Amino acid sequence: MTGIVFLLCMSFGLMNGPVFADKNKLSNASYSERLLCLSTSLGSHQTSQVENSDDSQRAVPLSRSSSWWTDFPVLPLVFANSNTIPEGPCRKQVQRYLKELANSTLWAVQMFDASTKYPDGVLHGHTKHLGNFDQCYNLRAKLSPDEFSDTAEPDEVEGRYCLVRLRYQRKGVVPKRPEIFTLDFDPNLSVWNAIDYRGDFRRVKRHSVYLSLCVPASCSSQDVAAALTDPLKKLADAREIDLNVTVKPSLCQARSDVPKDFTMGLKVFLIIVVALCVLVVAGSWYDISIYSLKEPAKNNELGDFFLCFSARRNLRSIFFTESSHRGLDCINLIRFFFMACVIFGHRLMQYCGYPLVESTYLEKAYAIPFSSIIFNGPIIVDGFFGVGGLLLAYGVLRELDRSKRLNFTALILIRFLRLTPLYMLVVLFNATLMPMMGSGPYWEARVGFERDNCAKNWWTNLLYINNYVHPNKMCMFQSWYLSVDYHLHIMGLFVLWAYWQLPRRLGYPFLCGLIALGIAIPFVITYVQDQQPLFLGLPFMREARNDPYFVGHYIKSHMRIGPYMVGVLAGAIVYDHKDATWRLPKGWSRFLFILLAVGFTVISQYLATKYFDPNSELHPLETAAYAGFHRAAFALGVCSIVVLITIGDGLDFHYNFMTPRWVPPLARLTYGAYLVHNIKQSYDVGATRSPRIFAINSCLWEFVPDMVYTFGISLLLSVVVEGPIRKIEKFILTKRPTKYPAEASNSNGIKKSN
Known part of the structure; x- marks a missing residue:
C-alpha cells in the first residue's frame, strides 16, 4: 500500500x-x-538554491521556487502521464500501463521497477543509470480485453528498454573558461561549478545524464522522445533550465526487434566455418593415417593440398622455436609485448564507454605526470610500423641480392593473400554471428553499430581503403592499422628497389630524406590546421570513430611514413651488416642501447604530459614539432634494439633477455590476436548491466582473461585459417608440399622455419 x-x-x-x-x-x-x-x-517544493550566473554565489534556502536538484523528474511517471504520446498502439498501451500501475498489477509494477527513478552520484561522474535491463527486456504478459482494446482478443505487452539522455544547463548562461582548471571544487560554492562543461577535456560531462526507462514495446524511440520532451521542458523552464531530451534508436531495444531467422550472411559464415573444420579434420586424418605410413606419391597435388590443413603440421609451425638471426630474433618479444600493451590499452579505453560509478578516479589519473606513459599508449603502433618496415627491408634486400629483380605484383598479391582471408572471416563474424550472441543496455549501440558498419562497408576493408573511405563508419575500429600497413608496404617496395639501385653513400641519405618527409607531413598539418599533436582518447569519448582527430589524422597513412621509414632504414643497416666482422665497441653499444632503446621510447611518451593537462600553455611550433617527431623517435628507439644487438658487442644479456623460448609461438599469434581481441571487450561493454569502478586493479583483473581469451582464439584461427593459407601460398609458389620444421633441415643441421 x-x-x-x-x-x-x-x-x-x-x-x-x-x-x-x-x-x-x-x-x-x-x-x-x-x-x-x-x-x-514538501521536500520537493520548499527548498532550492540560487542558480546564479555568478559561480561564487553561495547556496541559500528559498521557498518561492523549486530546485532542479531537489525536484528532479521521475521519468517513468512523466512518461506514463504524458499527453504528447502520438496516437496509436503505443498510446493505448501506455494508458493501460498507467491503469494497471495504479492497481499494482505485476507486469506494470515490473515495468516501473525496471526504470531509473532518480540519478545518484552525478557530481562524481555517475552519469549512466541502467536500471534493470533484463527485468524490462524479458517482460511479456497477456492482457485481457478492456475498454482500450479494439478487439475482443487478448492483447500482449512486452517491455522495451530505453536509455534517455537528459542534457541540461542553466538558461541564458554560457559557462566561462576558468583561469585554472581543477578537479576539486569548493563545496560552499554553486553546484554548477562541478556540472558545467568549461573546456576541461579530462572531465566526464556531468550535464549529460542517461536514465533507463522501461516502456511498452509498441512504443518507438520517437514515441518516447515525443512523450517526454514537452512535459520535461515545462518542468525545466519553471526552474530556469534548458533541457534537451534525446532517445537514440540504438539505445531503445525490445526482444521482438531481434531477427528470428538466419540471414544469408550468417548462413555463408557458418558454411565457411564448417568447410574449414571439415578440411582440417580431413587434412589431419590424411597426415596421421596415410601420409606418415607410406612414401608420398609424386605429383600428388590433392594430397599435398590436404597436408596444408593438417592441424599437427600447423601446430608444429607455430611452436617452432629455432633461432634464425641474432637481431631479428628479438622482434618476437617486441611484437608480443606490444600486442599485450594494445590489448591492455583498448581495455582501458573501454572504460570510457562503461558506466562508471566513480569517474573521478579516471579523471584524476590524468593529473598524475607519469600517467602519460599509459595514456599515450597509442604511440605503440608506431613501434609496430617500425618493426614492419625493418622486416620488409631485410626481406626485400635479400631477395634483390639473390634474384637481381623484384616482382612487385607478386609481392603485393602475396601480402594481400596472407592478410585478407582471416581478416574477412572476422569481419563476417562481426556482421553476422556476433550480434546474436548477447544483449544489454549498450548492445545495439556497440555491437549493433559494428554489425551495421561491417555489413555496409566491408568492401573498404577488403580493398584496404577504410582509413580514407567512410572512416567514421569503419568496420572494426582497429582495422585502420592494416590499411596503413598495406599502403606503407607497397610504398616500401618501391623505396627499397630505388635504395638497392643506388650506391650506399647515396642510399642512406635517400632513406633519411624520406624520414624527414615523414616527419614534415604531420608537423605542417598540425601547425597549419592548429590540430592536437596526438590521440587523447579521454573520458568523454565513447566511440573512437566519432573523434575528429582519430578519423581525420590519426588513422591516415601519410601520417605514419616517418616511423615506417625509420624501420626501413634500420632494416637496411641490419642487412648490410649481416656478414660484417666489425662490431660496435661494448661501451658504445650499452650507452646507445640506454639512450635509444630506453631513452627515446620513454621520453617520446613522457613529453606528452603537457598535452593531457588543460592548464598547459601550448605553443604552435612546439606542438607541431612534437606531432612530427614523437612517432619517428619512438620507432627509432624500438628498431635500435634490433640494430644494436646485431652490430653491437657486450649485449649478450640483452639478447638472452629478449629471446626467451616461450615467446616465438606467441609472437606468431599476434596477427590473429590483433583482429579478435576487441570482440570480448565489445561484448563486455554491450552486455554490461551495472556500473563499474575505475581502478588499476580492475583493469589488470580483466586484462588476464583478455590475454587468455585472445591468444586462445588466435591459436584456433591460426590452425584453421592462417596456417593453411600460408602453406597453400607456399605450395602454389614452390609446387611442393610443406614439411615439418624438423624435416626441413639442411646439411649442416640448421632448421628452417615454415
Missing part, C-alpha cells in the same frame, strides 16, 4: 505542480503513509 500511495503522490506532484495529493486518494492510507506523501511534496 505504501508503494501505491507513493506513486499517486509523485504523479500528482509532478504533473500538477507544487500541490499536495488529493485528500480523498489518501483517506484510507495509514498515518505513516500520509506522512511519507506530505514529506515528499
